[in-house]
Amino acid sequence: MSILVTGGAGYIGSHTCVELLNHGENIVVIDNFSNSKPHTIDLIKKITGKDFKFYEIDYLDRKSLERVFEENNIESVINFSGYKAVGESLEKPIEYYINNVSGALILLDTMKKYNVKKFVFSSSATVYGDPDIVPIKENSRLGPTTNPYGNTKLFIEQILKDLYKSDNSWDIAILRYFNPVGAHESGLIGEDPRDIPNNLMPYIAKVATQQLKELSIFGNDYDTKDGTGVRDYIHVVDLARGHVLALNKLDKEGKGIFIYNLGTGIGYSVLDMVNVYSKVNNVDIPYKITERRKGDIASCYSDPTKAKEELGFIAEKTLEDMCRDSYNFIKNNK
Ligand code: WQD
Helix, strand or coil, X not given: CEEEEECXXXXXXXXXXXXXXXXXXXXXXXXXXXXXXXXXXXXXXHHHCCCCEEEECCCCCHHHHHHHHHHCCEEEEEECCCCCCHHHHHHCHHHHHHHHHHHHHHHHHHHHHCCCCEEEEEEEHHHHCCCCCCCECCCCCCCCCCCHHHHHHHHHHHHHHHHHHHCCCCEEEEEEECXXXXXXXXXCCCCCCCCCCCCHHHHHHHHHCCCCCCEEEECCXXXXXCXXXXXXXXXXXXXXXXXXXXXXXXXXXXXXXXXEEECCCCCEEHHHHHHHHHHHHCCCCCEEEECCCCCCCCEECECCHHHHHHHCXXXXXXXXXXHHHHHHHHHHCC
């Protein structure tokens, strides 16, 4: 029996493949390399010393997807496939809805055809929109989201709830990531955006290695401890471990639909991140304060209690670990 990992060559997908293989699981990976690199598949094998089947297909291609189910004994699916750039989604909403929502629908429909009903969905804290209160619990108000990317996550969550209501033989885990950062300790895999990074840590990493001149801090007049935005950064390896625990729950505890925040429960500001990154790696991070970025919120961090109580999930890695591993990766992959 195998776990199908869609988007398994991507940032979070590749780290999850490593954790699954290290836990002795059999995996089958699909990816179309729209936002990842073929070499990552070899690196996952190098890190773990394990082999697995890989298909270069687009999960929107129903025929190819069916071939994967025909040729393998798939017992569960983790769906990482999806575009994830907030800004880009505002410019290309149709591409985001086709790729993320239609893709998920085709995947779920194919699973149903082959009677595979264990599904882990890569969702995001973005579904909470601008939270009324923090820390955020799973039963906090959802939305309104500020961009099509966030809408795709919200819509797919609703699809999954409707699916479970129609047929409670499904076994579904919805994992809402806060801000995934960092890289595997080997320095072989990590976040490797093709062009100028949108997100804070990969941008800092390029400034730290003089690939970019300076960081623009988007506003320091928010209602936070130092005026800069506060987020719940979680190490990508902790996040990957959360997926293994979520799959264990689906295997052991029978049918249901389960929703978990995957975060540390600690909020760090942009200036916290800059200072820790600089100190831990002994590098300069020149920055300037600029205007706020449209759509940004002041503060967003999780209450991680439910994942701890029901999955046994606790994020172990510190902000120092995140900064050290990020720098180690980018130095090896300039
Ligand atoms: C973090 C903080 C910025 C860049 C987004 C998505 C979310 C998830 C993670 C996919 C904010 C500040 C950033 C920069 C800055 N993606 N910042 N200068 O916006 O919290 O979340 O990425 O799942 O869904 O919404 O992450 O890293 O872009 O920003 O000052 O060059 O850093 O204002 O306060 P964000 P981020």
